[in-house]
Amino acid sequence: MLDTLASGLRLVATLDLRLWQVVGLSLVVSLSAVALAALLGLPLGAALAVGRFRGRQAVIVVLNALMGLPPVVVGLVIYLLLSRAGPLGELGLLFTPQAMVIAQTVLVLPIIAALARQAVEDAWREYEEQLRSLGVEGTRAALTVLWDIRFSLLTAVLAGLGRASAEVGAVMIVGGNIDGVTRVMTTTIALETSKGDLPLALGLGMVLIGIVLALNAAAQLIKEAAQRRHG
Amino acid sequence: MSAILPLRLEEVSFVAGGRTLIDRVSLALEAGTSSIILGANGAGKSVLMRLMHGLLAPSAGRVAWSGEGARRRQAMVFQRPVMLRRSALGNVIYALDAAGVPPVQRERLAAEALEEVGLGHLAQRPARVLSGGEQQRLSLARAWALHPEVLFLDEPTASLDPGATHEIENIIRAFDAAGTKIVMSTHSLGQARRLGDEVIYLHQGRIVERASIERFFPHPATAEAAAFVKGELPWT
Numbered sequence: 350m351l352d353t354l355a356s357g358l359r360l361v362a363t364l365d366l367r368l369w370q371v372v373g374l375s376l377v378v379s380l381s382a383v384a385l386a387a388l389l390g391l392p393l394g395a396a397l398a399v400g401r402f403r404g405r406q407a408v409i410v411v412l413n414a415l416m417g418l419p420p421v422v423v424g425l426v427i428y429l430l431l432s433r434a435g436p437l438g439e440l441g442l443l444f445t446p447q448a449m450v451i452a453q454t455v456l457v458l459p460i461i462a463a464l465a466r467q468a469v470e471d472a473w474r475e476y477e478e479q480l481r482s483l484g485v486e487g488t489r490a491a492l493t494v495l496w497d498i499r500f501s502l503l504t505a506v507l508a509g510l511g512r513a514s515a516e517v518g519a520v521m522i523v524g525g526n527i528d529g530v531t532r533v534m535t536t537t538i539a540l541e542t543s544k545g546d547l548p549l550a551l552g553l554g555m556v557l558i559g560i561v562l563a564l565n566a567a568a569q570l571i572k573e574a575a576q577r578r579h580g
Numbered sequence: 581m582s583a584i585l586p587l588r589l590e591e592v593s594f595v596a597g598g599r600t601l602i603d604r605v606s607l608a609l610e611a612g613t614s615s616i617i618l619g620a621n622g623a624g625k626s627v628l629m630r631l632m633h634g635l636l637a638p639s640a641g642r643v644a645w646s647g648e649g650a651r652r653r654q655a656m657v658f659q660r661p662v663m664l665r666r667s668a669l670g671n672v673i674y675a676l677d678a679a680g681v682p683p684v685q686r687e688r689l690a691a692e693a694l695e696e697v698g699l700g701h702l703a704q705r706p707a708r709v710l711s712g713g714e715q716q717r718l719s720l721a722r723a724w725a726l727h728p729e730v731l732f733l734d735e736p737t738a739s740l741d742p743g744a745t746h747e748i749e750n751i752i753r754a755f756d757a758a759g760t761k762i763v764m765s766t767h768s769l770g771q772a773r774r775l776g777d778e779v780i781y782l783h784q785g786r787i788v789e790r791a792s793i794e795r796f797f798p799h800p801a802t803a804e805a806a807a808f809v810k811g812e813l814p815w816t
């Protein structure tokens with residue numbers, strides 16, 4: 350056990366090429382997915398927060414439920430859509446990093462949208478009358494509110510990034526865990542563990558935990574700094 | 581610039597969720613006097629002021645200002661101050677920006693308004709870390725910078741201690757001295773006496789009495805107002 354840990358540490362410390370390639374792809378896939386999900390999810394959440402339409406409550410319930418979407422199910426659905434016989438099979442995206450980005454975007458989008466919805470709704474309830482009293486309405490009011498809660502929105506995005514970088518089910522199914530092409534940290538850990546290459550699995554595990562820890566620490570620090578500076 | 585006063589309400593009603601909160605209210609508000617809106621909780625004081633200020637649209641009836649551009653020549657201070665996450669100065673500048681004041685003048689006007697309410701030394705402090713009393717003074721600075729013709733105040737000192745209340749009352753007097761029409765709701769009869777020229781007494785969404793301060797307090801004309809004045813006296 351200690352030997353394994355030591356070898357794992359050595360792999361991390363010696364910048365083992367195989368290991369860092371995997372880490373790099375993980376980051377590229379998850380960051381792209383989160384960027385896409387934020388681009389779609391933040392406006393969606395904001396619109397849900399201030400919009401008044403029939404079925405709004407139902408949409409919010411569904412959105413909140415989707416926060417707990419099982420990654421393997423997302424993987425399966427995206428797999429069916431992208432597979433040769435599927436409706437998007439023509440694109441030939443299955444078992445590519447792009448497919449993994451799509452799957453993670455679907456997984457993370459509800460998290461970012463739901464958290465943004467809550468943040469915007471709370472702020473809007475507080476600000477609406479004051480802003481209207483000052484003669485600020487429409488797009489201008491929306492921009493004021495979004496800018497004011499930018500740190501809460503950033504926290505929502507970081508929560509999405511944490512989810513994306515830690516999940517294994519979706520990328521495993523649509524990426525196929527192909528060596529050097531679609532192999533990321535989580536899928537490599539799963540594979541190497543079953544193969545018995547524990548040092549590599551453990552090394553990657555440490556990197557992954559380090560990344561997740563760093564993300565959460567960043568979220569916490571940003572929140573506290575914002576609280577101190579802006580109240 | 582023509583005056584936006586008098587403000588006329590004609591048979592104004594406001595219904596929400598099947599309940600009539602304001603019931604066929606007609607009145608005219610003139611410049612020069614400070615009007616205090618009194619009434620028990622739920623009498624409709626806040627709703628009435630929001631109808632006047634244009635934050636709520638009447639279900640029936642009409643709210644008519646006399647002059648053009650009334651929207652920008654009135655301001656409102658709420659019971660709980662709402663502050664943007666920026667400096668005290670930044671909050672006043674935002675209001676000036678929203679009112680269409682040219683950028684070159686904003687900083688100077690905002691600084692002057694902060695001095696007026698005694699917050700000059702806290703200009704760079706984040707607005708949300710100020711105390712409740714300071715935040716309410718900042719709301720008044722935000723209004724002061726706009727030089728409104730009418731200032732609505734919805735129980736502005738309801739959650740403040742006596743010291744802070746005293747400071748707020750002084751600023752309201754300064755508005756009055758500068759020629760701004762004051763329309764204020766309050767629960768404090770002492771405050772009504774100190775700041776008001778006339779009382780508009782609301783009961784269940786209707787104006788049941790309107791009288792000068794000198795007449796209203798010793799001799800309320802209606803049973804509702806008499807009970808209110810009597811019931812509140814021990815606590816003021």
